[in-house]
Amino acid sequence: MPLMPKRVKYRKSQRGRIRGRAQKGNYVAFGEFGLQLLESGWVTSAQIEAARVAATHFLHREGRVYIRIFPHKPVSSKPLETRMGKGKGEPEYWVARVKPGTIAFELGGIEEDVARQALARVAAKLPYKSRMVYRRHTV
Numbered sequence: 001m002p003l004m005p006k007r008v009k010y011r012k013s014q015r016g017r018i019r020g021r022a023q024k025g026n027y028v029a030f031g032e033f034g035l036q037l038l039e040s041g042w043v044t045s046a047q048i049e050a051a052r053v054a055a056t057h058f059l060h061r062e063g064r065v066y067i068r069i070f071p072h073k074p075v076s077s078k079p080l081e082t083r084m085g086k087g088k089g090e091p092e093y094w095v096a097r098v099k100p101g102t103i104a105f106e107l108g109g110i111e112e113d114v115a116r117q118a119l120a121r122v123a124a125k126l127p128y129k130s131r132m133v134y135r136r137h138t139v
Contacts, residue, residue, distance in 0.1 A: 002045035003071050004094045012076050012088055022101035028135040030066040031108030033115040039128040042095035043104070045071040051105060051125040058118045063110035068103045069096040104130070 018040040028034040048067060055065045071094035078089035098104065105122050107115045116132060123130045 002049050002094070004045060005070075005072055008072075008074070011074065012091060013074055016097075018097055018099055020099060022099040025068055025103055026101040028103060028106055028133055030068075031064060031106035032135045033108075033110075033112070033119065034068075034103040034106045034133045034135075035119045035122055035126075035130050036133045037098050037102045037104050037126070037128050037130050038100055040099045041097075041128055042073070042075070043069060043071070043098055043126060043128075045094045045096075047126055048096065048104075051122040054121045054125055055105065055107070055118050058121050059107075059110065059114070063114075064108045066106035066108070068106060069098060071096045073097055098128070103133070 026036075048069065048071065052065060052067060059065070073095045074091035075093055075095055076089040077092045104126065105119070107118060110118070119132050
């Protein structure tokens with residue numbers, strides 16, 4: 001089941017544009033290892049779900065997978081071969097807006113080499129460049 005909000009204030013939204021770097025959600029907060037996105041854009045709920053399935057399948061129910069992005073934005077489209085006009089199309093799917101520096105996924109409770117392999121599989125499911133980052137331990 002793809003991620004989507006339970007309720008929204010407005011059914012349809014404008015496209016908008018993504019500017020700047022991530023100010024929030026740009027450090028590893030829950031696990032020990034994270035996947036940091038290096039480009040801005042939209043990540044669909046299907047891509048998030050595919051990445052989650054890839055991570056949990058690789059980990060064999062060891063460790064924990066944290067999803068740090070959520071698709072709040074509806075993307076509408078008109079049916080094929082429809083003439084222009086007659087209003088905006090219906091919402092087709094949901095996307096998460098991401099900025100450079102956003103931590104998309106985190107892993108905890110596993111070794112570093114296993115986390116590296118799992119995050120490589122997750123990165124293959126996402127449409128943007130990314131890198132593995134570590135938790136900053138303040139001791």
